[in-house]
Amino acid sequence: MELLDSAVERGRSGSQSPAADWQGADAACAGLATPLAVLDLRALSFNAGSLLRRAAGKPVRVASKSIRSKEVLRAVLNQPGFAGILGFTLPEALWLASDPSGIFTDIVVAYPTADEHAMRALATDPAACSRITLMVDSTEQLEWMSAVLASVAQVAPIRLCLDLDSSWRPSVRGRTVGHIGVYRSPVHTGADAVALALAVSGWKNGAGQLFTLVGIMAYEAQVAGLQDSPHTANKVTDLAKSVVLQQMQRASMAEITHRRADVVAAVRNIADLEFVNGGGTGSLELTTTDPSVTELAAGSGLFGPTLFDGYSRFTPAHAVGFAVPVVRRPAPGIVTVMGGGWIASGPAGADRSPVPVHPAGLSLIGTEGAGEVQSPLRGTVADQLCIGDKVWFRHAKSGEICEHVDALEVLDGGLRVGRALTYRGEGKAFA
Template sequence: MTTSNAYDLATKDLDPPLAVIDLAAFDANAEDLLRRAAGRPIRVASKSVRCRHLLERVLALPGFRGLMCYSLPEALWHAELGTSDDILVAYPSVDYGALRALAADERARESITIMIDSTDHLDAVDAAAGHDHPEIRVCLEVDASWRPMRALHVGTRRSPVFTARQAADLTRKVMARKGFRLVGLMAYEGQIAGVPDRTGRFTDRAVRWMQQRSAAELAQRRAEAVRRVRAIADLEFVNGGGSGSVEITRAESAVTEIAAGSALIGSTLFDGYTRFRPQPAAFFALPVVHKPTRDIATLFAGGYLASGPPSASRLPSPCLPAGLRLVNLEGAGEVQTPVTGKPARDLRIGDRVWFRHAKAGELAERFDDYHIVVDNRVERTVPTYRGEARNFG
């Protein structure tokens, strides 16, 4: 990792708060993802990056293929700009304006695949674009959670389609509907990809046990679902996994591509895996504006909390100078963030403290620009989604 002094030197002519991308770390993470995927194509999850320059950079590397967007308006934007001609929208859309725009744009229809998990999603497209709309590419989502016993659900709550039979039944209904073409199947194993197993807590062994058994169950169920759906529809792709499960997901022959994005940035929630450890690539700096005591430095702003269950793991983490920590009673605040620890004694008004965000993409919602740092200098400054006046909420 670049030292704190090096980041300070690179951005000495810029006023904090500011955010930087360590390009060497970003590129190293991309190469590591390719190594882990072992030849399986990687579809880049845009919500974990939210910066068009970085998305274009990684998509230019052999082995990365296509975008996984988190909203249809975002996908339409990328299709219009030519960022990619292979875009999967990971979540169903009921944005009627965006659905009408998709139906009306031939280039977008050829590039974009929308997600469904029931005929209700088909009905939404018909309601938005009319029953005589041109053919829309759709992907069927299968729930990848682990359900070892009745009423026990381990994983994200997404699709109602759980069994291979349910997947086949929905496929037949899609095939019978005019204006739709089923081209893909997706199953996201969040309980494996998004749950760290090397946190130092007593629960780590239980997490590894859960993930091993969940992976074995899912491999069989996903393979059967793909087999039954392929008997009805000509699938172009089967998408699975995430940054935290690349090695596990690639072992399934039924999966043709892996989704990943957070490992490119290396946010703190991805520090705790036995399978891999990305290099931290995104940082933000806050200036010291108060010295209320010898052992506390209070910084301007900083309340950049991550989404998810409320816990300390969602807080940003001070990392440079090393040894600083948040003050428990205040945490990270909208207007001020106090830090303490031995290095706080040497901090003065105007000095900078560097942080890492808990989640990879959400930092981009706080800054208009990322300053790209190469060899201890800012090589260029590029806009985030926010900097391009894009909010896909």
């Protein structure tokens, strides 16, 4: 699969994103068994260009959890400006690192691991040791890894990245009054980071250095992963929320930019850092202005799911959607589709549900929502649908859609031009 260079350049220029053509997707996929999912090549290419424009020259590490397709990952990494993978499990990283294409040579696992088998496999594989970096945020994790590797003939030091807590803790008169962001790393201050960096450098085994610290990651979830311009039926409430959210995000970015720079400077006195990673799809143009950050991370923005419909700074193209068939007609104005309950992770709510987009005018029923086996839909257009007709949805988050299908049907200009296997289609499922 090749990205369209002209579409990437259109995304770089900031021109209007290609309009989603769900009717065209329906025609292109006529006769295919459902459920199925599609990937529009021109929309993907536009989104890739948009991410690069917003990154303003800093390399973008691709978050694999948002893609979950080797073929798509290869295609994106072949575009200048994208460099490396931000993985989500160590078994996934080992699998990618062993890919015969040789393209997955720089993989940072974004979350700590507790997989003993995978740790031993990493420690005894010279190529994997050179290609994979693990995430840590405590000496307890170092102790666990050391114990696991005690009986292993380790071939090289394990590459580590320190995870810096990027949540915002506003204070009044020196007293913390809240926690805005996610609960991940306990490493929040420069002192925390230096203590952990010293612990990493001091850990040795019989053969020498056990670990080497090569990077720092600081993901501003309260900015990158939070819509600052929500859209609901209440425009007054939406406007008020947007004002508050945008003020919070400005204050949060100012705080983490200052704190991250101090942490990076302090840790560089101890370790020769290769990279400092920051940001996500929702914050690229903000994080890239931080001089201490050497690279950015993004993944979901390549697919453009519904959770990115409420951002004021960018508008991705709708590159991915899925279809399920009509199987019932329980009442006038209502049809039931098979499955459809592809609920995204995160706090339960309507914004985590898939959204029906074609035929236009259908909506989920509040008392049932999107179901595990069936989903009733209401709308005047329902009476025009027949048993077996496809109803198309957009998913709330990116990579999770690939957990439901073996391949993405690749569309280009209204034509189906191939298939891109998902991790599932290659027999892999990484928790």
